[in-house]
Amino acid sequence: MHRGIRLGRIFGINIRVDWSWLIIFLLITWNLSAAFNEYQPDWSWGAQWGLAILASGLFFASLLAHEMAHSLMARARGVPVRSITLFLFGGVSNIERDPDSPQSEFLITIVGPLTSFAIGIVLLLAGSVIAEPLRDTVSDPEAAFESLGPLTMLLLWLGSINMLLGAFNLIPGFPLDGGRLLRSTIWAATGNLRQATRWASWTGQGIAFLFIFLGISMAFGAKIPFFGTGLVGGLWLAFIGWFLNSAAVQSYQQIVVQDILEDVPVARMMRSNPPTVAAAISVSEMVHDHVMKRDDYAFPVMEGRQLVGLATLDDVRAVPREQWSDTLVRQIMTPFNELVTTTTDEDATDAWQKLVRRDVRQLPVVHGQELAGLLRRRDIVRWLQFHSELGSN
Numbered sequence: 001m002h003r004g005i006r007l008g009r010i011f012g013i014n015i016r017v018d019w020s021w022l023i024i025f026l027l028i029t030w031n032l033s034a035a036f037n038e039y040q041p042d043w044s045w046g047a048q049w050g051l052a053i054l055a056s057g058l059f060f061a062s063l064l065a066h067e068m069a070h071s072l073m074a075r076a077r078g079v080p081v082r083s084i085t086l087f088l089f090g091g092v093s094n095i096e097r098d099p100d101s102p103q104s105e106f107l108i109t110i111v112g113p114l115t116s117f118a119i120g121i122v123l124l125l126a127g128s129v130i131a132e133p134l135r136d137t138v139s140d141p142e143a144a145f146e147s148l149g150p151l152t153m154l155l156l157w158l159g160s161i162n163m164l165l166g167a168f169n170l171i172p173g174f175p176l177d178g179g180r181l182l183r184s185t186i187w188a189a190t191g192n193l194r195q196a197t198r199w200a201s202w203t204g205q206g207i208a209f210l211f212i213f214l215g216i217s218m219a220f221g222a223k224i225p226f227f228g229t230g231l232v233g234g235l236w237l238a239f240i241g242w243f244l245n246s247a248a249v250q251s252y253q254q255i256v257v258q259d260i261l262e263d264v265p266v267a268r269m270m271r272s273n274p275p276t277v278a279a280a281i282s283v284s285e286m287v288h289d290h291v292m293k294r295d296d297y298a299f300p301v302m303e304g305r306q307l308v309g310l311a312t313l314d315d316v317r318a319v320p321r322e323q324w325s326d327t328l329v330r331q332i333m334t335p336f337n338e339l340v341t342t343t344t345d346e347d348a349t350d351a352w353q354k355l356v357r358r359d360v361r362q363l364p365v366v367h368g369q370e371l372a373g374l375l376r377r378r379d380i381v382r383w384l385q386f387h388s389e390l391g392s393n
């Protein structure tokens, strides 16, 4: 799912940056330094670029504060959060599951935009307090803008960008914050989460198409209230529309997947007799007698009839070849107590969520510590293909 570069940990939450964010970082820095170059020609080259990089870095911190607010509120409402990933248009908090109640979802969501607005208001106030004395001495607004010092410029820019960030996220298209607020409201009214998600992603697609339509009209010279006109602005709006649409379609597909998998027990799509290996054999035995004879990726590790762990091809590859005969499978496996598992009667939707959210390829299906089968991603994908083909014919 979301990988990217790991930056560190705050409050026990992993912070990552997607590669796409670097593009935005460079774009913003380049844009800002060009703007400084135009409006503050007397600043040195170093000051223009230095301030541009500082401003982009602080913009990044603002995004992080927004996501942190979601994550900390989620945790306060009993929903675990594993990581935050910053990407092209903002951030994603990898919240482990949907909140239990519309109230929780509303609270977890609203704190993000509120944080952005709070930061925005504080920075704009600070900026205008510093800029205030200028207003009396200079009557021409353009000249006043040019006489702003670096600190004031930074405060005003960062303040407006945070206001914009709060407003953009309130667009009522799922999975943006606005769409989540809409979903929690419909959820509270109807008591049906699935239906609420469906409506919220339809709204998202509607708004996305509106943006694309307006953006293209702008590019062809139409003058749109608030958005203005022009090729560049139009293409940007259309691009945001395209992004919103793919996000909405993706969340809609998740609903379709859930509809197909719902009420189907894991037992119906798992593999009942997966190949296993004994904990006491060596890695070289495992490779020659098991790995080379099958196309499986993961092997449940057994001690008698008990499942004690799972060994994968990656675990094998991590051991240097010359140590294969001296290393036991037991030493390279993921032990039982660290495995994510499922049971035969668990709902396939829940098992699917575990696979996606824990980013694993398979779940051992267990009865206590006895192995009942193995559920792989591709087993579920095959089930989905088969049943959606049946549905469309």
Ligand SMILES: [Zn+2]
Pocket: 066, 067, 070, 112, 113, 169, 177
């Ligand atoms: Zn948000």
